[in-house]
Amino acid sequence: NAGVMQNPRHLVRRRGQEARLRCSPMKGHSHVYWYRQLPEEGLKFMVYLQKENIIDESGMPKERFSAEFPKEGPSILRIQQVVRGDSAAYFCASSDSPQRAYGYTFGSGTRLTVV
């Protein structure tokens, strides 16, 4: 049973380009969370999605960032017109239901570098 799969593992983009980060949750999981880790920082919540719905996007920057979790296929975190400050590790996590006692399963992350 594969874990949470994120791709690509590493992504380099020039300033102004678009970045698309993909997350395939564990089989049977319908809840997806995106977190961002800036250098020397902890992980910061960005968005929580269920299939076809955004449940909580309180951590998403107001501009340039969007997320989706379609009925079929992976969840996508999209960053338009990237800037150097977007360079970070982006982690996706999934669960089959909100599980506060056990947290949820994280993927290995996508490391975005903006040059």
Add this chain to the structure above:
Amino acid sequence: DQQVKQNSPSLSVQEGRISILNCDYTNSMFDYFLWYKKYPAEGPTFLISISSIKDKNEDGRFTVFLNKSAKHLSLHIVPSQPGDSAVYFCAASAQGGSEKLVFGKGTKLTVNP
């Protein structure tokens, strides 16, 4: 405004001894606390959690203690092993908060053979 604080960026202990990692929080609405372990270039891995209705939870070599009045929790690892060397993150969640976690900045634990 950091709601979850891990004030020690690093900790070094000898193999076989106890490792104590500390975490403080400010938000009284937090009622679930978790510890995650993270190796370089990997995602965080869930380690152990505790509900605010308890003051201790134990799982093998790992024990988490919660002091609600002090808004403080700690993770004890006994005995420490070289394979425990990693970054440990404390995280908290509040009921009704869409299950999102608020993380501390982490403590890098090094266990020396």
